[in-house]
Amino acid sequence: MPDLIVTGTLCTRCGACVATCPLRIIELPEGSLSPRFTDTGAARCIACGHCEAVCPTSALLVDAPRLDPSTYSPPSTPLAAEDLDAYLRMRRSIRHFRPDPVPRETIEGLLNVVRFAPTGSNRQGIKWLVIHDTAEVRRLTGLAVDWLRSQREGGSRLGPHFNVAGMIRSWRKGNDPICRNAPHLVIPYSDRQHPTADVDSIIAAAHLEIVAPAHGVGTCLGGFFQMAAEAWEPLRQALSLPEGHRPGYTILLGYPVTTYRRPPKRNRLDLTWR
Numbered sequence: 637m638p639d640l641i642v643t644g645t646l647c648t649r650c651g652a653c654v655a656t657c658p659l660r661i662i663e664l665p666e667g668s669l670s671p672r673f674t675d676t677g678a679a680r681c682i683a684c685g686h687c688e689a690v691c692p693t694s695a696l697l698v699d700a701p702r703l704d705p706s707t708y709s710p711p712s713t714p715l716a717a718e719d720l721d722a723y724l725r726m727r728r729s730i731r732h733f734r735p736d737p738v739p740r741e742t743i744e745g746l747l748n749v750v751r752f753a754p755t756g757s758n759r760q761g762i763k764w765l766v767i768h769d770t771a772e773v774r775r776l777t778g779l780a781v782d783w784l785r786s787q788r789e790g791g792s793r794l795g796p797h798f799n800v801a802g803m804i805r806s807w808r809k810g811n812d813p814i815c816r817n818a819p820h821l822v823i824p825y826s827d828r829q830h831p832t833a834d835v836d837s838i839i840a841a842a843h844l845e846i847v848a849p850a851h852g853v854g855t856c857l858g859g860f861f862q863m864a865a866e867a868w869e870p871l872r873q874a875l876s877l878p879e880g881h882r883p884g885y886t887i888l889l890g891y892p893v894t895t896y897r898r899p900p901k902r903n904r905l906d907l908t909w910r
């Protein structure tokens with residue numbers, strides 16, 4: 637159960653923690669020096685840390701065994717909105733990767749940022765499998781191609797959307813239409829019992845796609861690999877995720893070859909106001 641640790645001498649009783657708590661489980665009763673959990677508060681606290689994050693005097697800490705004790709500073713200069721807008725427009729799916737590996741520390745650093753992405757009820761149940769060994773990426777891709785072969789016949793949901801036969805031919809010629817010769821695969825996975833598990837994984841994947849280019853690393857969502865990982869038993873077994881866990885969205889990762897000079901055109905905004 638999380639603990640609320642308050643340094644009474646620092647608390648100004650401003651009430652920001654009470655106001656921000658999403659579960660309304662912090663109270664600041666008349667006459668008390670500092671905030672505290674309501675009677676059922678500790679049991680219901682999701683350790684989102686918003687109370688700690690808003691406190692103007694750092695008087696309050698949320699503590700729980702699962703929390704990483706590392707602390708991070710806010711940005712030294714605020715990010716200009718137009719710079720962020722331009723950065724997001726420049727993010728691209730990378731399909732040509734250099735063969736040299738991205739160091740493990742770099743990937744771990746990226747995932748340590750992605751850890752701050754939202755999750756349902758602040759569950760933070762995402763775990764990561766990184767296939768760092770490029771030979772293993774190729775072996776797993778081969779298994780995904782086996783799945784693709786099984787989808788060649790009519791009736792497959794891929795048929796109307798993708799040129800499955802062409803992809804298999806391309807693989808036979810030595811290309812990699814599934815993992816794009818990426819040196820690494822990054823796979824978020826979680827216990828799918830939780831109602832938001834799938835969305836949590838996809839949001840984490842999206843955050844990785846956003847943060848990676850700032851560190852010179854390219855990514856692409858691996859849709860075909862993902863479908864194979866969910867449907868093809870030999871690939872599922874090769875990934876050997878813990879019992880009850882399923883892969884979230886697979887991300888292809890490596891240093892990009894391509895340099896993009898400007899954002900591409902996109903469909904017009906389709907927006908309804910009510």
Ligand SMILES: Cc1cc2nc3c(=O)[nH]c(=O)nc-3n(C[C@H](O)[C@H](O)[C@H](O)COP(=O)(O)O)c2cc1C
Binds near residue numbers: 728731814816858859
């Ligand atoms: C759910 C999903 C699955 C995707 N799967 C693949 C894939 O298997 N292979 C691939 O090359 N690109 C894949 N992509 C990338 C899209 O093709 C890409 O986002 C689109 O072409 C637009 O390019 P951009 O991301 O550079 O804006 C996928 C994207 C999404 C959202």
